[in-house]
Amino acid sequence: MRGNRFTYYIREGVSSIFNHGFMSFASVCIIVACLLIMGSFTLLAFNVDNIIDTMESQNELMAFVDDSLSREEAEALKTGIEAVPNVDHAVFVTRETAWDDFVDTYENPRFFEGLDASVTRDRYVVYLEDISLMEETQNRLTNDVPGIDWVRAHLKISQGFVRIRNVVTLVSIALVAVLFVISLFIMSNTIKLTTFERRDEIAIMKMVGATSTFIRWPFVVQGLILGLIGSLVSFTLEWGIYEVLVQQLLSGAGISFLTVIPFYQVSIPILIAFGVVGLGVGVIGSLLAIKNYLKV
Secondary structure, three states: OHHHHHHHHHHHHHHHHHHOHHHHHHHHHHHHHHHHHHHHHHHHHHHHHHHHHHHHHHOEEEEEEOOOOOHHHHHOOHHHHHOOOOEEEEEEEOHHHHHHHHHHOOOOHHHHOOOOHHHOOOEEEEEEOOHHHHHHHHHHHHHHOOOEEEEEOOHHHHHHHHHHHHHHHHHHHHHHHHHHHHHHHHHHHHHHHHHHOOHHHHHHHHHOOOOHHHHHHHHHHHHHHHHHHHHHHHHHHHHHHHHHHHHHHHOOOOOOOOOOOOHHHHHHHHHHHHHHHHHHHHHHHHHHHHHHHHOO
16 A cells, blocks of 8 residues: 555656656756855855865964074974974074075075174074964963963964855855755745646645645645755766866966866765755745645
């Protein structure tokens, strides 16, 4: 008996799709359009976050050693520096190396006649784990590590990175939420048009004793199938569009420094997200569409 019912639900759901081919096509197109927009902004957020993470790994603090310390004492500070929370690792730079690097940045060495490495200090280049904690880490290095005279930090740059990431994340979440609601509303109204043509049939089934669950399931199956088709089509299109845009972006002049996440690295999460959203929109939209017609 249960097998017969299941077969009936599938048969009715599939036949409803073909009997209302244009509306079914419209529903799939709506799901595809919304998922493409959601997916595109999600991929944008992933890539922006990846670029910022790359920039964070290149951002650093400069911890200058007290002049009163010997070279051996200065080198011994590394353990204490790397013990500070949020410090990933530290690299010791001698004053001679720092002076040579500084002089090499200028074309005319005559600017530095009469000067030598004694005007600079031994230092540590300190790499952080979390750039948003740069100011706190700067204070810890200055106060908690004896032998560190002062610390130079690019706080404005780090704060700018954090703001960009937060803004992109918030905009992406808000946009995905809004598009989900819009796609749900449009999907519900689209399926409602197909349901309207069967309102008399539904009323008769209710009057002869059919339960609401029995009447509802074929429409749920219809929504599931439409949602699944929309999800798969969206995923395929998203993959193709992303690959084309990445190739065009990377081939452009002056932007070869950008690191773009390959689609295969995020394909599984994107496919799962598309499937969940597509099926969710299809099922919920179907349930909302038939709700009023079950009140007889």
